Amino acid sequence: MAFLKFLKFKLRQKRVHDAVSDENTHDNILDDFVARRFSWDEIQVITMNCSSSRMIGYGGFSSVYLAKFLDSSLGAVKIQCSSERLDQVYKQELNILLTVSHPNIVRLRGYCDERDQGVLVFDYMCNGTLDEKLRGRGHDSSYLSWKTRMVIAFQLALAINYLHDECSLQIVHGDIKASNVLLDENFNCKLCDFGSAKMGFTSLVKPPSSSSMSRNRMIVGSQGYLDPHYLKTGLASKKQDIYSFGVILLELISGKEAFCAKKRQNLTTIADPMMRDPLKVRDMVDPRFDSDHTFQLEEAKIMASVSGKCLGQSPSTRLSANEIIKIMKDQVPSISYLFQKSATIAKR
Template identity: 60%
Template structure:
């Protein structure tokens, strides 16, 4: 398994957010992916992020689709989604919206911070449950950071303040009420303005184009 540096993890998060923004805001028919999870994020030989598997995608609406009452009762299994990643609001209501993808993106950010899977099948614990103290108080992020990133002198040594900022973004994405979650374009703006690892990545990519 490739050990990803903090900067590379942030580059992947930024690229994923760009992919989601394209689906949500830039396609002629807006798309909700509906199944954003680690196994649907592929990395090429340059470790660039590619979002795949659109089998759960929903197209052509602005904000939300409310299913008929019969779907909520008869086909509940269809709505279970991927454990650890699926928006609980969607599971409760069957209402599909862009904010479902934002929730899943928040889970991906937690995985990038902690190095822990979104769902532990052995004890059925969700990462969001384990990370709850950090989500309530980002000062506790130091207790959850992937130990492989905390070795001073190593290329993967991280800036604590930047990690707190990512934890704060994740907490907003994981709000129980979809209306309180940011849209993906706002998340991208925050990444660009506040996460120096992303800024350095963008500068590097710009220089590649100019070469």
């Protein structure tokens, strides 16, 4: 059974690679939504030679530039620093991105492998990240309504369920957090950054206490979102992503950050009373909901309970992404219009 799944995956991967076209058919390939291979010269053209004026993001290991294509559409070019470990990360991320396709996962437009630095080209998401929107940062500090937040949570659950249970080989994202949730022009969720992802069977990583840590894969993730069970054992699994999803639910409800650097405290600790007692949810919700006519306290109580069931100390007791989807469909009226829309389209 495992071999058949692997064979199916490899065949699918081959079809994707076979579809990568010649560099002169740029516009046609983009119209067909197939990732393509870019030349370095093309990358320089669409980013104005990686101009500092086009830089829209950076971190310790990569820089992101705004790209403008010949058809005037926009993209985001991620250029990764070069090192032996980062090269492996790049190949792993590219390998996964070439095999996934979901409306709530950022679309890979192409890549460039002509230089030492790994280059990935994505659709541009004009509304930035969920983290920026919740914190009022970025070029547009518009407020996210309760209804919009619930749609984002539902779409993120759909993306996670796709990775966990609908791909030929299960994928554990490994770094789900608010800054890795991009938002398009309609505030639809687009999960990004698969550099920490693992594909296939559950992976065992040496715990941080190991003396041979430097010779093994590092514990990956972000402060405030890290699953304590993963930190303790080094065992990465689907329930690691579920834990991180539970933290994001707390952020959506409260508006607070996953980790408060000033107090050196995780949001999971601060919100623990709310998850245990529905009567305390009102005290924890984002104060901006006071002027939000879409806010529903009963839904907030339901989502606080869901969050608690995602954050259980034992991974075996945590909800699956599919269970989260079902609960939201049945108990969160704020997202019901999504299914009404789907039903209308299906009738046409």
